[in-house]
Amino acid sequence: MLLSFTSNSRNYQTECVTIETDGYVTMKIWDTKKGAKYKPEQARKDAIHAILFSGISGGNGCTTQPPILNKTEEQENFKTIEKSFFAKKGKWSMFTRSSATESTLPANLGLKNWKVYQVSISKNELRKYLEEQKIIKSLTNGF
Amino acid sequence: MKKLHFILIAFGLLVSTNTLFAQAKKPTLMILPSDNWCEQRYFMTEFDNQGTKQKVPNYKQAFQEDTELGQVISKIGSLMIDRGFPLKDAEQELKAIEARNAEDNMTTSTASGSSISESPLDKLKNKAKADIVIQIWWKVTKTDNGKVISFVLEAFDAYTSKRIASSTGNGTPNNTDIVPVLLQNAILANIDPFAAQLQSHFDDMFNNGREILLTVKKWNSWENDMETEIDGKEITDYVNEWLQKNTVKGRFNMSYATENIIRFDQVRIPLYDANNNAIDARQFAKGLQKYLKAAPFNFEVKLMTRGLGEAILVLGEK
Amino acid sequence: MKKLISLLILTFVAITSNAQVNLDDFGRIVLNTYLPDDIAIPTEAKNLLITKLNQITSNNGMGGSQANPRFIITANVNVGTKDIIAGPPQMIAQNLDVTLFIGDALTNTIFSV
Numbered sequence: 001m002l003l004s005f006t007s008n009s010r011n012y013q014t015e016c017v018t019i020e021t022d023g024y025v026t027m028k029i030w031d032t033k034k035g036a037k038y039k040p041e042q043a044r045k046d047a048i049h050a051i052l053f054s055g056i057s058g059g060n061g062c063t064t065q066p067p068i069l070n071k072t073e074e075q076e077n078f079k080t081i082e083k084s085f086f087a088k089k090g091k092w093s094m095f096t097r098s099s100a101t102e103s104t105l106p107a108n109l110g111l112k113n114w115k116v117y118q119v120s121i122s123k124n125e126l127r128k129y130l131e132e133q134k135i136i137k138s139l140t141n142g143f
Numbered sequence: 144m145k146k147l148h149f150i151l152i153a154f155g156l157l158v159s160t161n162t163l164f165a166q167a168k169k170p171t172l173m174i175l176p177s178d179n180w181c182e183q184r185y186f187m188t189e190f191d192n193q194g195t196k197q198k199v200p201n202y203k204q205a206f207q208e209d210t211e212l213g214q215v216i217s218k219i220g221s222l223m224i225d226r227g228f229p230l231k232d233a234e235q236e237l238k239a240i241e242a243r244n245a246e247d248n249m250t251t252s253t254a255s256g257s258s259i260s261e262s263p264l265d266k267l268k269n270k271a272k273a274d275i276v277i278q279i280w281w282k283v284t285k286t287d288n289g290k291v292i293s294f295v296l297e298a299f300d301a302y303t304s305k306r307i308a309s310s311t312g313n314g315t316p317n318n319t320d321i322v323p324v325l326l327q328n329a330i331l332a333n334i335d336p337f338a339a340q341l342q343s344h345f346d347d348m349f350n351n352g353r354e355i356l357l358t359v360k361k362w363n364s365w366e367n368d369m370e371t372e373i374d375g376k377e378i379t380d381y382v383n384e385w386l387q388k389n390t391v392k393g394r395f396n397m398s399y400a401t402e403n404i405i406r407f408d409q410v411r412i413p414l415y416d417a418n419n420n421a422i423d424a425r426q427f428a429k430g431l432q433k434y435l436k437a438a439p440f441n442f443e444v445k446l447m448t449r450g451l452g453e454a455i456l457v458l459g460e461k
Numbered sequence: 462m463k464k465l466i467s468l469l470i471l472t473f474v475a476i477t478s479n480a481q482v483n484l485d486d487f488g489r490i491v492l493n494t495y496l497p498d499d500i501a502i503p504t505e506a507k508n509l510l511i512t513k514l515n516q517i518t519s520n521n522g523m524g525g526s527q528a529n530p531r532f533i534i535t536a537n538v539n540v541g542t543k544d545i546i547a548g549p550p551q552m553i554a555q556n557l558d559v560t561l562f563i564g565d566a567l568t569n570t571i572f573s574v
Contacts, residue, residue, distance in 0.1 A: 020328040061315040063332040066339045123335075124225065139342055140227040142349050143169035175549075190545045190553070202549035237549055263554070270548040 012046040014054075016062035023124035025051060025065070029099075030116040043117040044096040045086055051121050052078065068127055068136065077135040095126045167349070167414045168421045168451055172223070173231040173273035174216050177280040177295070181205055206234040214323055215279060215330065219296070222334050236271035244269070274451050276301050281326060289318035294329035296337050298344075302356050302424075302452030303408065308340035352391030352411035355424040356453040357431075359405045365459030368402040373439055378458075379405055385434055386410065389427070428454035492518045492563065493530035502538055510536055514561075533564050 011033040017026040029047050031038040050056075051068055053075070058064035069075045078085075085091050099117035131138040181187055181200035186209070188201045205212060220230050247259050280295040297309040310333035317325055348354070359382060361368060369379045379400050386407065387393045394411040412427040420426075425448040432444045435458065445457040494514040496507060514534055518524040541556035564571045 020331055022331060063310075063312040063336070065335050070339055070342075137342065137346070138227055139338060139345070140169070142167055142345070188551060192543050192545060193540060197545050199545050199547045199551055201551060202547070203551075233549060240550065267546075267552060267554050270546070270550060270552065 010046060010049060012043075012050065014047070014050050014056070016056050016058075016060055017118060019056065019062050019065065021120075023122060024120050025056060025123050026118060026120045027056065028116055028118055030114050035114045038115040038117070040099050040101075040117060043099050043115075044119050045092055047099075047117075047119040047121055048092050048095060048126070049086075051123060051126065068123075068130065070136075074136045078130070081133065081135065091129065095122045095129070096120065097122075166421060168423045170274035170451060171231050172228060172275045172277055172298070173233055173236070173271065174219060174277045174279060175202060175233055176200075176205055176212060177278045180280045183282070184209060202233060203237055206237075211323060211326060215281070215326055218327055218330050219277070219279070219334070222330070226338060230277070231271070231273050233271050240269060240271065268449075272301065272450060274301055275299065275307065281329065283322055283325075286316050288316035290322065290325060291316050292322075292325045292329045294326070294333055296330070296333045298337070298341060300354070300452065302449065303354055305354075307344040308337050310334070310337040310340070349414065351394070352413050353423070353452065355410050355412055355427065355451075357386075357395075357407040357410050357424070357428060358453075358455045359407075360455065360457045361403060362457055362459035367442075367458075369400065369405055370402045378440075381440075382431065382435075385431055389430060423451040424448055424454040428456060432456060490523055490532050491525035491527060491530070492523045492532050492534040493526055494518065495530065495533040495535050497535070500538060501540075510538075510559075531565065531567050533566055535562050535564060536560065537562065 012029055012031050015028045017028055019025050027047060027050070029043050029050070031042075031046070034042075053067050053069055055067035056062060056065040069078055097120045099119040101115060101117060127136070130136045176186075178200055181202075182198070184205070186201050186205040187198045190197045190199060216232070220232070223230050247261070250259055251257065275298050277296070277298045282293045284291045284293065292314040293311075294314070295309075295311040297311075298307050299305065300307050312329065312333055314325060314329055314332070320328075359369070367378070370377050373381070382405060383397065386395045389412075391411040391413050394409065395407050396409040398406040398408045400406070412422070412424065414421060416422045416426065425446070428446055428448070432446050434440075435442045435444050435456070442458050443460045445461045447455045447457070449455075494511050496511055496514075500507060502510070514536065515524060518534060537560045539558045539560075541558050542554075543556075544554045546552050546554070560573075562571050562573055
């Protein structure tokens with residue numbers, strides 16, 4: 001049986017911890033399918049994916065933040081570099097700090113023995129990188 | 144082969160420079176506290192305007208006396224510089240205006256000792272202005288669980304008065320941090336949604352044209368008015384037709400028209416003219432001025448502008 | 462006889478010595494500047510207005526300040542429009558109607574200008 005590893009098969013869930021550090025977002029992330037087998041490297045990649053495509057939902061002291069790839073055009077632009085970006089030695093590692101295993105699970109998970117990671121993503125640097133690569137437009141674009 | 148390479152490169156460079164558009168006119172941004180913020184902290188001056196009391200915010204006093212405002216403006220300013228959009232500082236602009244006024248009052252020409260001419264309208268326009276005004280407001284509420292900061296960060300287009308970006312929120316009750324830290328957290332929480340909306344506004348501007356306000360008025364001494372018929376059509380209709388031809392996708396809205404004034408809003412003007420030069424409300428309105436100065440009208444038209452986004456044409460004389 | 466001739470000469474001189482100054486109506490009147498105390502303008506503006514009125518009258522040869530003036534020149538200031546703007550800086554834009562009057566204090570008549 002061939003397992004298709006498409007980039008759409010993401011089952012991670014996130015919970016915002018804080019957006020109050022200048023330029024960084026810290027969130028808890030876990031995978032509903034992988035559960036206890038969730039690896040730290042995958043957690044970091046998924047966290048960046050969340051910031052890019054889903055944004056951050058409000059609650060727990062965080063205000064809702066829009067995703068960095070806000071428009072279809074930008075998402076299409078990103079797809080051209082997505083593979084090399086998320087490659088093993090790709091650029092993604094520049095934008096996260098190594099994650100720590102969370103011992104306290106989010107309340108709605110209950111007593112499941114899942115791995116939950118706390119990942120910090122350098123949101124500002126990620127945005128600047130995407131602007132330089134012309135994936136997204138900067139605020140001054142065209143002026 | 145080398146010659147072919149050279150020719151290809153030269154051709155490529157030529158093509159690329161020809162397709163380079165001029166940069167569009169960049170709007171200026173300035174942060175000011177909202178009227179309500181000033182009112183809550185008593186930074187208002189009350190005037191008697193012929194019987195009614197009118198309150199006007201005293202921004203200079205707010206900048207000089209409030210301790211939190213400077214930090215908030217500084218933080219937002221630095222985040223915007225980070226995004227390549229330095230803000231105009233209202234406090235510095237006020238000081239510069241005062242210095243310039245003093246210097247202008249003292250300036251006399253060496254030839255005849257003449258002073259600089261300044262009409263009352265010039266004096267009135269000599270204020271700190273920006274194309275986009277960013278307004279901030281916050282309030283600290285003390286609850287049993289701690290202090291809650293309610294924060295509003297919004298941007299208004301100075302000419303159309305439209306709200307082009309906005310982000311508001313209430314922080315979580317916090318008992319440990321001091322108010323400046325809570326304010327900083329509120330700014331960090333709101334700046335990304337705000338910048339994203341601002342970006343959408345700029346995208347809309349680049350796609351659909353800059354939105355301006357256009358008013359056509361007349362001097363009292365003019366013998367005609369807007370309803371005067373020239374070759375069977377009223378002046379109002381002529382102006383209407385001109386706008387249909389010259390706006391982006393014919394987009395404009397006649398807000399109201401009387402025999403003295405015609406006001407157009409939501410007028411979408413192209414960002415570049417036929418020669419790929421960046422244009423603003425003034426250059427656009429000059430087109431209408433030329434049209435009205437030529438036959439069959441031959442009117443004298445005065446053109447006045449307010450920044451990038453508002454043009455006023457006065458018919459009759461200069 | 463000598464006494465008669467000197468008397469005649471004296472009378473003749475006395476009669477002709479009256480016509481010295483070429484007086485016309487303009488030179489006979491002195492206009493004194495007067496502004497009521499309750500005029501609705503600040504002190505500096507009031508002083509400036511008094512100086513200007515004095516300048517007007519002295520330029521036309523009618524200036525003066527008598528202890529009990531009969532003819533006065535005065536001004537009335539009315540606010541046409543008043544607009545207050547926040548700025549910053551805060552500014553007030555006013556249109557003022559300044560009307561000048563010449564009045565006769567004795568008969569209480571006003572001759573409008």
